[in-house]
Amino acid sequence: MSAYRDRFAGRTAVVTGGASGLGKAAAARIVAEGGRVVLWDLNAQALTAAAAEVGAAHVIALDVADPDAVAAAAEASAQALDGRIDILVASAGITGATVPVQDFPVDSWKRVVDINLNGVFYCCRAVVPFMLANGYGRIVNVASVAGKEGNPNASAYSASKAGVIGFTKSL
Ligand SMILES: NC(=O)c1ccc[n+]([C@@H]2O[C@H](COP(=O)([O-])OP(=O)(O)OC[C@H]3O[C@@H](n4cnc5c(N)ncnc54)[C@H](O)[C@@H]3O)[C@@H](O)[C@H]2O)c1
Numbered sequence: 444m445s446a447y448r449d450r451f452a453g454r455t456a457v458v459t460g461g462a463s464g465l466g467k468a469a470a471a472r473i474v475a476e477g478g479r480v481v482l483w484d485l486n487a488q489a490l491t492a493a494a495a496e497v498g499a500a501h502v503i504a505l506d507v508a509d510p511d512a513v514a515a516a517a518e519a520s521a522q523a524l525d526g527r528i529d530i531l532v533a534s535a536g537i538t539g540a541t542v543p544v545q546d547f548p549v550d551s552w553k554r555v556v557d558i559n560l561n562g563v564f565y566c567c568r569a570v571v572p573f574m575l576a577n578g579y580g581r582i583v584n585v586a587s588v589a590g591k592e593g594n595p596n597a598s599a600y601s602a603s604k605a606g607v608i609g610f611t612k613s614l
Pocket residue numbers: 459460461462463464465466483484485486489505506507508533534535536537558585586587588
């Protein structure tokens with residue numbers, strides 16, 4: 444049961460990380476309140492299940508850290524949504540290693556920043572032209588209190604989420 448039944452009537456959304464957790468819940472809420480959603484996620488199997496659960500219009504399996512894949516997905520999503528992308532919920536994210544900085548694996552640092560920070564930028568960059576063309580846009584980039592306060596032993600996660608907060612403020 445939704446508190447605002449038609450809040451998203453006529454609106455369309457792309458939700459990254461839409462196969463799980465906060466992204467899936469946000470997508471379900473948008474659909475329940477009258478909107479149409481396309482789910483993006485790395486996990487193709489989970490996407491299929493989430494699409495049925497949420498009632499998604501379309502799904503795209505991709506890595507948000509791949510700017511070309513993100514750009515292609517934005518085009519395909521707009522097509523599936525009658526030319527509109529009104530809303531972006533950028534929820535895809537990973538935690539990475541949780542170890543002291545001197546032991547932090549460089550590969551894990553790079554992957555966390557690539558997904559949590561660069562990925563958010565790629566997604567915003569790809570959908571904003573559709574929002575501008577249609578004169579409407581709302582973006583929710585999911586950060587974390589870790590980006591505000593810093594989490595012990597989670598240097599990459601904390602730094603990437605701080606970056607998301609800064610980037611979002613600059614939009
Ligand atoms: N759960 C929490 O307590 C919490 C707190 C603060 C912030 N967050 C943030 O909220 C967001 C969602 O977290 P969650 O708890 O729902 O996590 P989750 O693991 O349930 O969902 C994240 C989804 O992102 C997808 N994903 C991961 N890497 C990807 C990639 N490279 N490309 C595309 N999709 C990818 C995963 O497959 C997964 O479906 C994350 O950005 C997380 O950092 C979560």
